[in-house]
Structure formats: structure tokens, C-alpha cells
Amino acid sequence: MPRPRAFDERQVLERAREQFWATGYAGTRMDDIARATGLGKGSLYGAFGDKGKLFHRVFGDWCTAVVEVAEERLTGGPDAEALDRLSAYVHLMAENTASDTERRGCLLAKGAAELAQHDPAVAGRSAETMTALLALLRTEIEAAQRHGDIDSAADPERLAALLLTVVRGIEAVGKAGMDPETLRNVADTALAVLPGPEGHERPATGRTPAREN
Amino acid sequence: MPRPRAFDERQVLERAREQFWATGYAGTRMDDIARATGLGKGSLYGAFGDKGKLFHRVFGDWCTAVVEVAEERLTGGPDAEALDRLSAYVHLMAENTASDTERRGCLLAKGAAELAQHDPAVAGRSAETMTALLALLRTEIEAAQRHGDIDSAADPERLAALLLTVVRGIEAVGKAGMDPETLRNVADTALAVLPGPEGHERPATGRTPAREN
DNA sequence: TACGTTGTGGACGATCCATTCCATAACTGA
């Protein structure tokens, strides 16, 4: 019986995300979001509560999406392809950062940097996300170890933590201004230095002939 | 002939840095800085210009300090100890993040995350800083290669980029909520997977017996 | 078709914040 909403909630959240992403939490005005989404303030506040609640909603959805992307790329395949999946995932993350020409970085990192210290909800959500990513990486590393692509004497938890750190680090140095080519190389190198099965040296750490500096 | 300043500029900048560090750029009010430093607004504006200029000053000083710390730890020693210096540096950075109980992260990362996209000065300064750190790491890796501690077939530029990414990544995942013990382990693991001289396996990637999960 | 309920969007009020202003203080050189 009531009047139905004239907007698509999903789309509004997307626009709001773009705005927070572009200008941060404190730097984003509710008027900006109203303009970006086409909604009036009344609808905005009526549907999502205040600025903080809206951000938490956007941030939470983003964290969920980050984990989902990792799940899609990493889970559900034969052990024989586990290393390939890991490689594809790390390269995908590097490519995302490398091609982020606006240098917005990741909303997760940006939001955590700005708010984690003072907002327990943001801190908790980002910690959860890290834990989830870590678990996914660890599972794949164990799979690769079973198949003999990674030294089974290595601690999968430690290697997973290292890969996660590299992935998040790529994002950080990308935002700090490192050039895209180097970012891609970092992904290569990180995968190349993973300890291979004992006695088998992996070659990919080698110098890139095309580079002159 | 003029009235002399009643404050120590260095100390004021330190306090201002603490404030920006704690609450970010947009989240810091000039009143906060006035209270934190004990200065009146007149003195503050008279001495440092506006909020933006003050932040640039603080940010620039911090970048300089970051590079200086790296220089102190990394440069000027025999090749035989280059790997030790690298190890000490990476562990120091991990320790800094691990012991940052307030989870403020690094002002460089925080400032870059918040402002690099819109403030060319911040973007440029952080990029410079990355380049300087990269060069320092590369030099030490080359030294370690000369001494035979790192496989001389590996590209020092790539390894340097990887280490820098790990160092900045430790900071990022630390802020995102990863526990200190894991952060320290990441530093260990990153150093352990550096390609040793050919044929010599490095053992430190192994599982940690004390861990039960 | 009339009514009740909820959505809509822009105007409004209260607050906040960066910056300026100014009366006064502190100091030096004459």
C-alpha cells in the first residue's frame, strides 16, 4: 500500500561507493552523494540512515566482494592447477592496481587507513576480510604443495601471509606512485620466489633482458 | 628587533604530525592543532601558512625521515653484512608496525591514501620516497649478490621492488588488523624466500613448530 | 474514486571549521 521506492538500492550503493572511494569518508559530503545518486536528502537519510551507516554499508559490501573475487579465482579446482590459480589471482590484483589510472587504490585499504583506528566496525570488518583472504590463500598453497608445485616443507600459513602482504603491498606502493610495469614485475617475482619442490630451481627470478636501467 | 617566537618550531611540527597522523588530514581541525601545540591560531597561521601548507611540511619531513631511517640501516657497510642489514631493516619495519598498538599505520601511507589522488604535491613526494627506498634496497641486494648471499642471476631491481612491496604491505595488513606475530613472520618469510646462491637451499621457510593452528 | 501510507527532494536550522583580524605583549636597537 505504500508508495514504492523509485530508485534501485544496489545502484545507489554503487554510486555512493564511487564517491567515498574518490574522496574518502571525511572528504565526501552527503550533498555529493545526493547529486551522484540523484536522490534527495530525505530519501537518502530515510533509506540508509546517516552518513556513517551508509559508509558502513558500502564498506561491508565491498569487503564481501573482495572475498568473493578471491573465492571465484581460488577455490574449486584440481590440485594440479592450484599454483596457476594462485598466480592468476596475484596477477589479477596487480593488474587491478596497475590499471587504476586514477590511483584511487582499494576502498578497503583507503577506508581502513582513514577509519580503522577510530571506528571499531571498520576495523573489525577489515580484519575479518584479511582472515578470510588468508584462509583462501592457505588452502590453495596446501593444494599446490600436495601436487608438488610448492615445497611441502614450507609452512603454508606463512606463505599465505606473505602472498597476502604482497597483494596488499602492491596496492599500497601503487597508490604511492610506483609505476605499473614494476607492479606487474612484483607479482611475477613474488610467485617466482615461492619455494619450489626441493632441488628444482625456478627460473623466473631472472633479470629482464629488455630493461636497461 | 622583532619579538622572538616563543615556541620551538620542531616541536610544533611534531605535535602537528601526531595530530594529522591520528585523525587524518580532513579529520583534523586547526583548533585541534592549536590545542595540541599550545599555539594560538594567529601564531600557527603566521608561522606555517594554511592547513594545507602545514600538512605538506609535516608530510615532507616525514618522507625525509623515512628515507633517512632506511639509509642509516642500509648504507655503509661491507658486502658481507649486506644481507644482515637488509634483514635488520625489514624486521625493523615489521616491528614498527607490529608494535603500533594504536594502529595508526604510517603517516606516509595514510597521507598518500587520503590525498595522493587529488594533491599532486603529496603524490609526487610519496613517489619520490618510494623511488629512494627502492634504490637503497637495490644497492644492498647487489652488495649481497656480490658477496654470494643472494643468487647473482636474480634481478636486483625486481627483488628490491618485492622487498619494498612487502615492507609497505606489512604496514597495510597491520592496519587492516593482522596480528603482530603474523606480521613478524611475514618479514621472516620474505627474507627466507629470497633466492640464495644456487644449489644452497635456505631453510627458514620451514614450518614453525611452536604454532598449533 | 477517496484515503492512508510511505517515498521524494529541496529548503532550513544549527553546528562546525578554516581563516582573518585585532588589541596586546615582548623584544631590540637607538
Next chain:
DNA sequence: TCAGTTATGGAATGGATCGTCCACAACGTA
């Protein structure tokens, strides 16, 4: 001691911003 110059700090200002409010719109139901 006096004059000139800069520092000081708090009040004032002007603009921005969050959240509320309200008159009106749209829809289902009786």
C-alpha cells in the same frame, strides 16, 4: 626609555555541512 617590529591568542567572520522537516507525490486498497 621609547619606537618599531613581530608574535600571540582569542574573538569574529564567512562559508560549508550534517541532519531534519515539510509539503507534495505516488501507490495500493476499500
